Amino acid sequence: MSPTRADFDQYMVPNYAPAAFVPVRGQGSRVWDQAGREYVDFAGGIAVNSLGHCHPAAVAALTEQANKLWHVSNVFTNEPALALAEKIVAATFAERVFFCNSGAEANEAALKLARRVGIDRFGPQKHKVLSAVNSFHGRTFFTVSVGGQPKYSDGFGPRPEGIAHFDYNDLASVEALIDDDTACVIVEPILGESGVLPATREFLQGLRALCDRHNALLIFDEVQTGMGRTGHLFAYEHFGVVPDILSSAKSLGGGFPIGAMLTTDVLARHLSAGTHGTTYGGNPLACAVAGAVFDVINDPATLAGIADKRARIVAGLEAINAELGVFDQIRGLGLLIGAALKPAYEGRAKDVLNAATAEGLMVLMAGPNVIRLAPSLVIADADIDEGLARFARALKAFKG
Known part of the structure; x- marks a missing residue:
């Protein structure tokens, strides 16, 4: 007998509230549940399934590696990890890469490196971390404390010291906080979980200048925006601002758990042997x-196609909205798209999500007022059109 959704409530820790249906198979941008019902996937596993489900290249790589070597630990290195690191270095500002298993771990490594550099260079007082209000950087105790959302960090006892929060896209609020004891500023190029709000070029360039002035490191959290999501390999290219450290995960593995911290050679030297580690990081299967x-x-061709797919989705959303008048704004970059509800529908993003599910469409929320779309970067035009048709029906049902 197959497991059911009821088994979640019986056996699993209740920190999630999963949908009533259980997906069992995926192909491209379509998913099927236990009852055989088909869904168009505009959620992408929360911006993870960058090539959709069961992409032939990923399946072939996994199958080939599964017959070779699964795990050896970081007592040794392995060929897939070295090959992936070389590709990342060749395509980015980075000169060194650290592999881990998730975005939270990549940010944990980034923040630890930044503090280590500050303390090594300037002394123990150089440990202050600045991040944005309503940011999201992971669920470890350090990263959830750095993320500026008390609903995720409250209730677990005293938080780590030396963390302060500025207002996103408000350079003056950063200037009021940053000083010579600041080790780093961490920022999402697009504020993802809190509404799909892109940074302005001026804000990120201003952060770069402030960090340089105060000998602080600039960390870009590109867990959600990286690996083609915005139409560039990484979003920093879109803004013309080069960070000192960058975190990546989600789309990097296309659904297989992996994270990475990217940095320069001179900074990487501060994490000497034994200062940081992970059992599974750099796993041959993942890499x-x-x-x-x-x-x-x-x-x-893939990166160029992202702009075309975004244009097709946004045009469809705007056409639907012209008829139904549900959204106040369509925003984001590339295939990270936020549709903000009008004030009349404030707080009802969950209702829209449920209506979409009922029509066979998987979407996401970014807070209570924004529907978030993060589909495959290679989603077929036919799937886009079918998904938009289902979304239109869902919004009509939502409005009643």
Whole structure:
């Protein structure tokens, strides 16, 4: 007998509230549940399934590596990890890469490196971390404390010291906080979980200048925006601002758990042998899959196609909205799209999501007022059109 959704309530820790249906199979941008019902996937596993489900290149890489080597630990290195690191270095500002298993771990490593550099160079007082109000950087105790959302960090006892929060896209609020004891500023180029709000070029350039002035490091959290999501390999290219450290995960593995911290050679030297680590980081299976995913995404044709797919989705959303008048704004970059509800529908994003599910469409929320779309970067036009048709029906049902 197959497991059911009821088994979640019986056996699993109740920190999630999953949908009533249980997906069992995916292909491209379509998903099927236990009853055989089909869904168009505009959610992408929360911006993870960068090539959709069961992409041939990823499946082939996983299958080949599964017959070779699964795990050896970081007592040794392995060929897939070295090959992936070389690809990342060749395509980015980075000169060194640290592999881990998730975005939270990538940010944990980034923040630890930044503090280590500050303390090594300037003394123990150089440990202050600045981040944005309503940001999201992971669920470890350090990263959830750095993320500016008390609803995620409250209730777990005293938080780590030396963390302060500024207002996103408000350079003056950063200037009021930053000083010579600041080790780093961490920022999402697009504020993801809190509404799909892109940073302005002026704000990110201003952060770069402030960090340089105060000998602080600039960290870009590109867990959600990286690996082609915005139409560039990484979003920093879109804004013309180069960070000192960058975190990546989600789309990097195309669905296989992997994270990475990218940095320069001179900074990487501060994490000498034994100062940081992870049992599974750089796992051969994960790196083999990520290497295949990287090759598909870092192809000029794939990256160029993202703009066309965004235009098709946004045009469809605008046409639907012209008829139904549900959304106040369509925003974001590339295939990270936020549709903000009008004030009349404030707080009802969950209702829209449920209506979409009922029509066979998987979407996401970004807070209570924004519907978030993060589909496959190679989603077929036919799937876009069918998904938009289902979304239109869902919004009509939502409005009643």
